[in-house]
Amino acid sequence: MELELLLKKYFGFSFFKIGQKEVISSLLNGEHTLAMLPTGTGKSLCYQLPGYILEGQILIISPLLSLMQDQVEQMKRFGEKRVVALNSFLSVEEKDYALKFLTKYKFIFISPEMLRIPYIIKRLQSLSISLFVVDEAHCISQWGYDFRPDYSKLGEIRNALGNPLTLALTATATAKVRQDIVQSLRLNKVKKIESSIDRPNIGLYVEKVPDYREKEERVLELAAKLKKPGIIYFSSKKAAEHMAEMLINKQICRASAYHGGMEQDARILIQQQFIHDQLDIICATSAFGMGVNKENIRFVIHYHMPMQIESYLQEIGRAGRDGKPSIAILLYSPGDEQLPIQLSESELPSNQQIDWLFNKTDLYIGRNFGEGQLAETLKELGGFSEVQWRIVEELVNRPPQDVKSPQHLKEMIQDFVEHRLQAKKANIFRMKQWIDAKTCRRKFMMEYFDDRSNTVVTPCCDQCGLVIEPYYQSVSRRHFSTSESSWKDYLIKLLNNSGLSK
Amino acid sequence: MAQLESIILYCLKQLNKERTVYSIYHLLNGKKSSQTIQDAHLFNLKKFFGIMDVLTRETFNQRIETLLNQKLIYKVKDQTFFPTPSGDLFLKNNPLLRELNGWEFHQLSTLFWERLSLLIQVASNFEYHETNYVPIQKNKDVHIWLKSTLKDMKVSKNKMASQIYAELLDCFSENKGLDPSVLVYRLTGYQQIGLTGTQLAQKLSMSYYDYYLQFVHIIHFMMETLRVNPDRFPVLSFLYNGLIKSNELTQSSKKTWQLLTKGYSLEHIAQIRQLKLSTIEDHLVEIALNIDRFSIHEYVDPNLQDEILRSSKSAGSRQLKLIKAMVTRASYFQIRLVLAKFGDKAWS
Ligand SMILES: [Zn+2]
Numbered sequence: 001m002e003l004e005l006l007l008k009k010y011f012g013f014s015f016f017k018i019g020q021k022e023v024i025s026s027l028l029n030g031e032h033t034l035a036m037l038p039t040g041t042g043k044s045l046c047y048q049l050p051g052y053i054l055e056g057q058i059l060i061i062s063p064l065l066s067l068m069q070d071q072v073e074q075m076k077r078f079g080e081k082r083v084v085a086l087n088s089f090l091s092v093e094e095k096d097y098a099l100k101f102l103t104k105y106k107f108i109f110i111s112p113e114m115l116r117i118p119y120i121i122k123r124l125q126s127l128s129i130s131l132f133v134v135d136e137a138h139c140i141s142q143w144g145y146d147f148r149p150d151y152s153k154l155g156e157i158r159n160a161l162g163n164p165l166t167l168a169l170t171a172t173a174t175a176k177v178r179q180d181i182v183q184s185l186r187l188n189k190v191k192k193i194e195s196s197i198d199r200p201n202i203g204l205y206v207e208k209v210p211d212y213r214e215k216e217e218r219v220l221e222l223a224a225k226l227k228k229p230g231i232i233y234f235s236s237k238k239a240a241e242h243m244a245e246m247l248i249n250k251q252i253c254r255a256s257a258y259h260g261g262m263e264q265d266a267r268i269l270i271q272q273q274f275i276h277d278q279l280d281i282i283c284a285t286s287a288f289g290m291g292v293n294k295e296n297i298r299f300v301i302h303y304h305m306p307m308q309i310e311s312y313l314q315e316i317g318r319a320g321r322d323g324k325p326s327i328a329i330l331l332y333s334p335g336d337e338q339l340p341i342q343l344s345e346s347e348l349p350s351n352q353q354i355d356w357l358f359n360k361t362d363l364y365i366g367r368n369f370g371e372g373q374l375a376e377t378l379k380e381l382g383g384f385s386e387v388q389w390r391i392v393e394e395l396v397n398r399p400p401q402d403v404k405s406p407q408h409l410k411e412m413i414q415d416f417v418e419h420r421l422q423a424k425k426a427n428i429f430r431m432k433q434w435i436d437a438k439t440c441r442r443k444f445m446m447e448y449f450d451d452r453s454n455t456v457v458t459p460c461c462d463q464c465g466l467v468i469e470p471y472y473q474s475v476s477r478r479h480f481s482t483s484e485s486s487w488k489d490y491l492i493k494l495l496n497n498s499g500l501s502k
Numbered sequence: 503m504a505q506l507e508s509i510i511l512y513c514l515k516q517l518n519k520e521r522t523v524y525s526i527y528h529l530l531n532g533k534k535s536s537q538t539i540q541d542a543h544l545f546n547l548k549k550f551f552g553i554m555d556v557l558t559r560e561t562f563n564q565r566i567e568t569l570l571n572q573k574l575i576y577k578v579k580d581q582t583f584f585p586t587p588s589g590d591l592f593l594k595n596n597p598l599l600r601e602l603n604g605w606e607f608h609q610l611s612t613l614f615w616e617r618l619s620l621l622i623q624v625a626s627n628f629e630y631h632e633t634n635y636v637p638i639q640k641n642k643d644v645h646i647w648l649k650s651t652l653k654d655m656k657v658s659k660n661k662m663a664s665q666i667y668a669e670l671l672d673c674f675s676e677n678k679g680l681d682p683s684v685l686v687y688r689l690t691g692y693q694q695i696g697l698t699g700t701q702l703a704q705k706l707s708m709s710y711y712d713y714y715l716q717f718v719h720i721i722h723f724m725m726e727t728l729r730v731n732p733d734r735f736p737v738l739s740f741l742y743n744g745l746i747k748s749n750e751l752t753q754s755s756k757k758t759w760q761l762l763t764k765g766y767s768l769e770h771i772a773q774i775r776q777l778k779l780s781t782i783e784d785h786l787v788e789i790a791l792n793i794d795r796f797s798i799h800e801y802v803d804p805n806l807q808d809e810i811l812r813s814s815k816s817a818g819s820r821q822l823k824l825i826k827a828m829v830t831r832a833s834y835f836q837i838r839l840v841l842a843k844f845g846d847k848a849w850s
Contacts, residue, residue: 069640077634248704256701266698268638273695487686488671494626494691495667 003049010052011078017042019195024049027131027167031191034137034168034181038197039317043169044071047133048080051106056130059161060109063136063148065089068109070291075107082106086114099123112150115157129164134185137168138310141180142419144173145308145427149394155186171317172197172310175450196453197313197446201320203327204441204461205468215331219243219303222329224252227298227473228280233315235304235339237261237285243303244283253280260287289315295322299471302330307340308427309434309448325459327471332435337428344424348417349388356382357392358410391416440464505715506565507574508596509550511585514575515593516545520821522581527562530554532608534752536788540842542605543791552608553718554711561711599715601677601723610745611721616644617741618724619689619696622666624648626691629663638690651740662737669738673727680723684716751792758785759793783835790842798843802836810840 003024007013016024019037023046026033037043051058062068065087072085084098084105102108102123114120138144139151158166168181182190209215219232234240237259247255256270256279273279275294282288286306297319306312312330320326349357357378374396379389395413403409430448437444441461446453459466485493513526521541528538532552542551566583569575574589585593607614620639627635637645657665674682683706690696697705703713725742732739751759754777761771768786772779789796798807806829813828825837 073636077636264640265638266700268636268640269690269695269698272636272638272690276693276695278695487681487683490694491667491670491686491689494622494689494694495629495663497629497663 006049006052007045010049011045017045019193020045022193022195023167026191026193027165028053030165032166032187032189034170034178034187034190034192034194036170036173036178036192036194036197038195038199039171039314043135043171044074046169047131047167048075048107050131054130056128057103057105058107058131058133059124059127059129059164060107060133060135061112061115061154062109063112063139063146063151064290065111067290068111072109080107083109085109086120087111088113102127112148112154115153116150121157121160124161129161132158132161132164132166134166134168134181137170137181137185138173138177140184141173141177143180143423144177145310145424147420147423149391152184155184158185172313172449174448194451196455197449197451198442198453198455198457199317199320200455200457201323201325202316203325203459203466203471204316204445205327205329205466206435206441206462207329207331209331209333211333215303215333216243216246218331219301220246220250220252222299222301223247223255223281225472226327227471228253229274229277229294229297230281230299230301231288231297231315231318232281232283232301232303233288233306234283234285235306235343239303240283240285244281247281247283255279255281255283257283258288259285286311286315289318292318293321294318296324297321297326298324299327299329302328305330305332305336305340305428305431305435307344307424307431309431309445310427312431312434313445325471327468329468330435337432340428340431341425344421344428346385347387347424348420349384349392349413351414351417353382353384353388354392354410354413354417358406437463504592504596504712505599506554506711507569508593508598509715510565510569511574511589511593512598513545513547513550514583514585514589516547517541518545519578519582519584521545523566523583524581527557527559530557530562532604536752536755536784539788539791540838544841548605549602551604553602553604554714555608556714557711599719601680601719601726602715603722603726607722607725611718611725613641613644613745614725614741615721616641617647620644620648621741623690624652625663625666626694628659630692632692635692638696647744651743655737655740657737665737669735673724673735673738676727677723680720681716682720684713685720688717751788752785754781755785755788758782759789759796762786762789783838787835787838787842790839796843798839802832802840806832806836807840807844810837811844814841 003016003021004014007016019035020042023033023035023037027046027050035043035046037046047058047060062071068085068087069089072083075083082105084102084107086095086098086108088111090098098105099120108124108127110120134140134151134154136146139146139148140154141147142152158164163186166185166187168185168187170178170181173181178192178194207218209218223230223232232240232243234243237257240259241257244255244257247253256273258267258270262270270279270282271288271292274282275292300316300319302312302315306315316328319328360378374393378384384392392413395416396409403412434441434444434448440463442457442464458464459470509530510526513529514523517525525538525541528535529542529547529550530553532538532555539551542548566575569589570577570583572588573586574592575583576586578584616639620637623635623638627633639645652659655662670682674680684702687702687705688696688699699714699717700710703710706713708716724738725745728735728739728742732742757775758771761774766774768779768782771777772782775782786801790798802810809829810825810832813825817824817828822834822837826832826834829837
């Protein structure tokens with residue numbers, strides 16, 4: 001069987017990207033596979049292509065709804081119609097229809113919370129699932145940076161589905177997290193394909209600036225000088241908007257903010273404008289980048305410090321997918337680590353909130369302990385955020401078997417929160433160590449992921465003598481076109497293929 | 503350009519000191535409350551109903567503050583204002599957008615815009631033989647609509663884009679006072695992504711709210727034009743087809759209406775729903791405004807209806823107190839009900 005032929009036939013590519021072929025061959029050999037592939041290597045191809053060889057359905061568990069939608073749409077655009085996403089975006093009718101005709105689909109994407117529903121498990125059991133795919137598999141591990149309680153139950157679910165052939169995919173996971181993935185999914189024998197996390201064409205650069213004001217100045221300067229397009233990441237929506245406004249007002253480049261607080265229409269437009277080179281710089285929060293396939297991003301600047309090395313790696317990995325020289329710049333000023341610490345605390349329910357919740361005597365009214373469903377109103381009354389509530393709900397609604405009393409449950413939750421906070425702080429500390437490193441930053445990062453491939457990269461990082469000037473654009477170009485087309489011209493261009501020559 | 507200010511001034515004039523300034527805020531926001539819906543009818547402000555659901559209370563307060571500082575309005579009493587002579591002059595110099603029709607269109611304009619933008623994107627990519635692109639609209643209903651509509655259109659696929667172009671120009675030419683820029687630059691097509699509202703406001707050097715009103719204005723204008731001349735716009739008229747306004751009843755009024763149609767009395771409904779009778783009466787007024795087949799004869803004798811209508815006309819006022827003084831045997835509830843049912847006709 002020629003995998004390259006299938007690749008050409010279904011995807012139009014002539015060559016596999018790094019790691020893809022190994023993963024696919026391993027699966028076709030019937031081996032459970034854990035694949036750690038760098039961001040931007042087309043992980044989805046690793047289960048799509050086997051789908052054209054294996055009989056039966058491919059089940060893909062994916063935690064991010066928006067990403068799931070993107071993947072489904074993309075597959076449909078490339079002509080694969082036998083694909084469906086089972087998630088909370090579906091209306092009741094759509095869900096009913098999809099479940100009724102589940103056998104008609106080849107690729108079934110599903111969100112972990114849907115797997116809680118017994119009826120859905122039952123429907124899935126009636127299929128013959130030939131491949132069980134766990135995307136973003138690092139979410140399984142308590143040590144992972146994006147732990148999702150739902151994910152820790154995937155082993156059970158896999159079991160209920162008859163232990164099908166399994167592919168666990170992740171871009172970034174430390175050795176400990178990888179071990180957790182294998183254990184949690186109950187894979188007794190697994191083939192690990194770990195391609196290097198290193199992206200040699202991305203230069204690493206950390207710059208320390210005395211305070212926020214100078215940082216702002218520096219970003220403006222870099223935005224003017226660096227070769228574009230580029231992304232500037234922020235931890236706050238306000239800061240992202242503020243910077244975008246400054247870039248526009250000072251006529252430095254064509255810029256826009258992008259964050260989760262914006263309307264969906266606007267988010268789509270801005271993403272597409274960026275992809276179509278109508279924008280030079282996006283000032284974004286971490287909401288931006290998932291599913292954005294843009295090859296020629298020349299720089300990624302971090303205005304704020306990310307919460308862990310894993311997300312930093314993901315975010316800078318959006319640069320230079322075309323293989324050309326690109327640069328990742330992190331700007332640090334003293335005290336910057338306070339913001340991620342605050343953020344990680346706010347992602348977990350506070351002690352006061354937990355106390356308050358367990359003082360509510362109506363928590364389990366009329367039910368046996370442990371079988372209750374938390375009333376949605378408690379979320380608002382207790383001032384829980386979406387993320388906080390997700391954790392509380394998961395822990396209270398489905399407590400482990402060995403919990404004896406509400407008091408015991410409360411202690412467990414407190415323990416859990418304490419543990420998570422420690423893990424998060426440790427991550428921030430590692431990130432800070434990386435910033436303070438006096439040795440090669442690339443080496444540091446690869447050691448963190450137990451990546452033993454040793455390639456020599458030049459230019460590598462500021463510690464190895466990388467300078468920033470080669471990443472500047474040769475002539476300072478300003479994209480503010482002076483010749484504005486009239487609305488009629490605009491419309492003609494849109495609707496008349498030969499309009500401009502007329 | 504100062505559209506929002508003009509609208510506020512106009513509304514204050516119409517309200518004639520009988521309502522607080524916040525009734526304007528609720529009106530522009532399209533608040534689904536009996537009071538707001540009644541006011542829209544009573545004071546002839548239906549065209550502004552729900553045209554600015556993006557308006558925040560904060561911004562609204564700021565605008566009122568500015569109008570006060572510029573002495574365009576004066577304070578009558580707490581939260582109640584009226585235009586000064588310079589306010590009148592301002593209104594004269596900054597006339598209202600004439601095509602706004604919030605009452606008819608505000609619920610439908612988003613859907614209309616989604617249909618329009620997707621149609622243009624599809625037609626444009628078709629014109630350039632491109633099949634691989636990211637749809638700019640995520641609303642599934644709009645995709646389903648377009649799929650079925652494309653089959654119904656009697657225009658061959660390769661003539662579609664130029665036909666749409668011709669129809670758009672024809673439609674815009676209907677009103678020379680309009681600037682199609684506020685709409686056109688937001689359109690997406692082959693290799694060209696449209697601007698967001700915020701971006702276009704910036705490009706046209708408008709404040710966001712003024713831009714927003716201009717955008718709503720041109721959308722309402724298009725909807726009206728297509729509604730009236732479907733034959734002149736064989737392709738674009740599909741955008742308007744089948745857009746049906748769902749009725750405006752608030753959730754609570756809906757329940758009352760359901761019980762009413764089952765034959766329950768007002769008192770009984772109040773009992774069942776554990777609400778005050780006056781609340782149920784409010785619901786009835788709302789129902790009278792919205793549901794044509796609702797007859798009020800059971801609550802107001804036809805002769806009394808006549809009397810109330812005549813009095814309201816001769817008094818030249820919609821003020822309940824004045825009417826009540828003239829028709830003493832009618833209750834406030836009955837007067838409100840009659841004005842709600844026939845208010846428009848009585849006043850036009
Ligand atoms: Zn180095």
